[in-house]
Structure formats: structure tokens, C-alpha cells
Amino acid sequence: MALAPSLKLPTITHIRAYSMGGAAAKVHGQGGGDYHDQGKDHWIDDHIATPMSKYDEYKQSRQSFGINVLGTLIVEVEASDGTTGFAISTAGTVGCFIVEHHLSRFVEGKRVDQIKLIHDQMLNATQYYSGGGGVVINTISCVDLALWDLYGKVVKLPVYKLLGGAVRDEIHFYATGARPDLAQKMGFIGGKMPTHWGPADGDEGIAKDIATLKEMRERVGDNFWLMFDCWMSQDVNYATKLAHAAAPYKLKWLEECFPPQQIESYRELKKNMPKGMLMTTGEHTGTLEGFKELSEAGVDILQPDVGWCGGVTSLCEIAAVAKSRGQLVVPHGSSVYSHHAVITFTNTPFSEMLMTSPHADYVRPQFDPVLIDEPVPHDGIITAEELDKPGFGVELNRECPLERPFEH
Ligand SMILES: C[C@H](O)[C@H](O)[C@@H](O)[C@@H](O)C(=O)O
Numbered sequence: 027m028a029l030a031p032s033l034k035l036p037t038i039t040h041i042r043a044y045s046m047g048g049a050a051a052k053v054h055g056q057g058g059g060d061y062h063d064q065g066k067d068h069w070i071d072d073h074i075a076t077p078m079s080k081y082d083e084y085k086q087s088r089q090s091f092g093i094n095v096l097g098t099l100i101v102e103v104e105a106s107d108g109t110t111g112f113a114i115s116t117a118g119t120v121g122c123f124i125v126e127h128h129l130s131r132f133v134e135g136k137r138v139d140q141i142k143l144i145h146d147q148m149l150n151a152t153q154y155y156s157g158g159g160g161v162v163i164n165t166i167s168c169v170d171l172a173l174w175d176l177y178g179k180v181v182k183l184p185v186y187k188l189l190g191g192a193v194r195d196e197i198h199f200y201a202t203g204a205r206p207d208l209a210q211k212m213g214f215i216g217g218k219m220p221t222h223w224g225p226a227d228g229d230e231g232i233a234k235d236i237a238t239l240k241e242m243r244e245r246v247g248d249n250f251w252l253m254f255d256c257w258m259s260q261d262v263n264y265a266t267k268l269a270h271a272a273a274p275y276k277l278k279w280l281e282e283c284f285p286p287q288q289i290e291s292y293r294e295l296k297k298n299m300p301k302g303m304l305m306t307t308g309e310h311t312g313t314l315e316g317f318k319e320l321s322e323a324g325v326d327i328l329q330p331d332v333g334w335c336g337g338v339t340s341l342c343e344i345a346a347v348a349k350s351r352g353q354l355v356v357p358h359g360s361s362v363y364s365h366h367a368v369i370t371f372t373n374t375p376f377s378e379m380l381m382t383s384p385h386a387d388y389v390r391p392q393f394d395p396v397l398i399d400e401p402v403p404h405d406g407i408i409t410a411e412e413l414d415k416p417g418f419g420v421e422l423n424r425e426c427p428l429e430r431p432f433e434h
């Protein structure tokens with residue numbers, strides 16, 4: 027049966043890649059897709075424990091060791107009917123090179139609905155240099171997100187409806203930031219704090235982070251969720267001791283204690299943790315196989331970042347891996363790009379809002395200032411209705427200092 031004329035979909039004529047911020051930029055602290063690229067005196071760069079914390083010179087600031095060197099990647103795709111779609115991620119100038127000189131050949135000339143075909147070709151064509159994660163997968167994710175945005179804008183449907191529709195009317199959020207007590211007042215269901223100390227600080231480090239947890243528990247009462255985010259900074263012994271020291275204060279989960287490759291460390295920690303405390307991780311894992319391994323190691327909540335794991339196409343596959351084992355998938359804070367996916371997942375009962383206001387004392391759009399109309403939770407909630415705009419429902423703020431370093 028021939029397609030109705032209205033369903034004859036346009037082809038993709040152009041893909042373009044822009045960067046903003048990062049080491050290659052003249053201006054820093056711009057925020058955007060690389061949300062760690064903030065200005066001075068920001069909670070997100072205040073003595074947070076990392077794998078680099080064992081070096082005194084890199085203890086105070088993650089920017090000092092380069093957490094924000096990449097900057098924002100913006101990918102724009104244009105269809106033969108003139109419609110454009112775009113997305114952002116963390117890949118900056120490096121990502122621009124990969125898009126313009128490698129991935130563009132798999133995109134231009136295809137129909138706007140051939141997203142999965144393009145995704146498979148991008149993943150396989152970069153296998154020889156991607157290492158299955160990092161900036162290459164971030165870049166592929168950004169292209170995938172831009173394609174979903176374009177498809178939605180061509181057929182005039184929000185991405186979540188293209189994925190099969192909402193399974194709930196609202197998304198409820200926990201907040202990540204320095205002030206869970208303020209997050210509670212803003213209507214969030216929980217607060218996730220970074221840890222500030224690690225194995226190099228020994229038992230004294232554990233005592234200091236537990237003191238913060240104790241203080242916050244006293245402020246928020248017994249029922250508000252409190253979590254620690256350890257950003258790959260620990261070893262199994264330290265994480266085990268921290269988990270048991272935190273149990274009296276009802277810590278809900280311990281997040282990303284180790285680098286993504288240390289599957290055996292996660293498997294061992296899960297056995298060591300107090301009963302009822304959850305172990306979560308995944309934001310720095312970039313392959314479906316990597317998430318399968320984490321799932322089998324007993325991770326309770328998989329936390330892929332849709333801009334770093336392969337895009338919406340991969341996120342849906344990861345959600346199915348989790349679902350097959352009765353586990354949850356709660357994406358790392360990635361704003362509108364994960365909202366449209368999670369509202370269609372039956373194993374995502376809540377999601378993350380990353381507080382990018384400097385003192386975590388008000389709700390600022392996570393990718394501010396690069397997205398126009400970026401939705402934010404009100405009283406800790408975003409409704410399906412608020413997502414009812416074509417594509418991801420946002421537009422690119424072209425007043426940002428965008429550069430196109432390469433062309434093809
Ligand atoms: C707060 C954490 O240190 C990271 O900055 C954060 O981006 C990420 O780990 C998260 O889970 O939100």
C-alpha cells in the first residue's frame with residue numbers, strides 16, 4: 027500500500043556541528059551542554075571528591091583537572107522540506123570534528139525516520155576508535171538526539187509520542203546539589219549530595235561526609251530521600267565503610283563509587299552494603315554491553331546519561347536491559363532529552379534534576395543558557411502536557427557564542 031502523500035517523509039540534506047565553551051573557547055563558565063563549565067563560587071566545583079582528589083593540587087576544583095575542557099557540542103540537522111532539528115551534549119570541538127568529517131556520511135541523504143539505521147552505522151563505524159564510551163559516544167548521542175528532534179518537528183509530534191506515549195501523567199524529580207534542605211522546600215522528592223572526601227582522607231574523610239549527612243537528615247526529617255554521589259572517587263573498602271556509617275541516617279543510595287570499568291568492585295560492594303541501601307551508577311558508561319555488565323553486577327538503579335550513552339535510541343535499549351532484571355533506569359540529569367524517554371518507561375518511577383544554580387537555591391534550567399523554553403520542574407514535577415511540543419520542544423539560543431570549527 028503506497029504511503030499517503032502526507033507521510034512521504036523528507037530526507038536529511040545537511041548536518042552541521044557547533045561548539046561553545048570548553049578549552050578551545052575564549053570565554054569560560056558559560057554552562058550549556060557541558061554543565062560543569064560554570065563560573066566561580068559554584069557548588070558543583072567546590073571540593074568534590076573525584077579520582078583526582080589524591081593529588082592536593084586537584085582536590086579543591088574539578089575544573090583544575092579539566093572536567094570542563096570539552097565544552098558544549100551542538101548538532102543541527104536540516105531536512106529537504108526546510109525543517110531543522112538540533113541537540114546538545116558534552117563534546118565541544120572534538121565532537122564537531124567527528125560529526126563533520128566522519129558521521130555526516132551516514133546522515134545526509136537518509137530519510138528523517140531512518141534514525142535506528144543511522145545509529146547502528148555510527149556506532150559500528152567508530153568502533154575502531156570509540157573505546158565504547160567517552161567523547162565519541164557523546165557525539166553519536168548528540169546526533170541521535172538531533173535526529174529524534176528533527177523527526178518530531180517534521181511530523182509535528184513530541185518525541186515521547188514517537189516512542190510509544192506516556193505511561194504516567196507526571197515525572198517526579200529528586201534534586202542533585204549542595205542543598206537537599208532547600209530542594210525539599212522546592213517540592214523535590216529527595217536530595218543527592220556530592221561527597222567531598224575520599225580514600226586519601228581515610229576515616230576522617232568518612233566522618234566529615236557523614237557529619238554533612240547527619241546535619242541534612244536533621245533538617246529534612248526522616249522521610250525525605252538523601253543520597254550520596256561519589257563520582258568514581260572510592261575503593262571498595264572505603265565505600266563499604268561509608269555505606270555502613272551512613273545507614274543510621276537512612277541514606278537511600280550510594281552512587282558511582284568507582285569508575286565504570288570496575289564491574290567487580292560494584293559486585294563486591296553490593297554484597298557489602300547494608301540491606302536496603304541501594305547501589306547506583308552508569309552516567310559514565312557508554313555501551314549497551316557496559317550496562318548489561320553493571321546490571322548483572324547487581325546495580326539497583328542504572329543511570330545512563332542520554333547525551334553520553336548513545337542517545338534516545340540507546341537509552342531505550344538500556345531501559346529494557348534493566349527491566350529484564352527488575353531494575354530501575356533513572357537517567358543522569360540530562361534535562362529535556364531524558365524527560366521524553368523516561369515518561370515512556372515503566373521502570374523509571376522518578377528522575378533527576380541537576381541544580382545548576384550556583385548555590386543550589388533556585389531551579390535553573392540545567393543547560394542554561396543554550397536551550398530556549400527548556401522546561402524545569404515546578405514543585406518537583408514536570409507534566410506530560412508540558413512536553414507536548416514537536417521534537418524535544420526546545421529551540422537553540424543562537425545568541426550564545428557558537429562556533430563552527432569544521433565543515434565538510
Ligand atoms: C554532583 C556530581 O558530582 C556530578 O557533578 C553530577 O553531574 C552527576 O554525578 C550527577 O549524578 O548529577
Ligand SMILES: [Mg+2]
Nearest residue numbers: 255281282309
Ligand atoms: Mg552522578
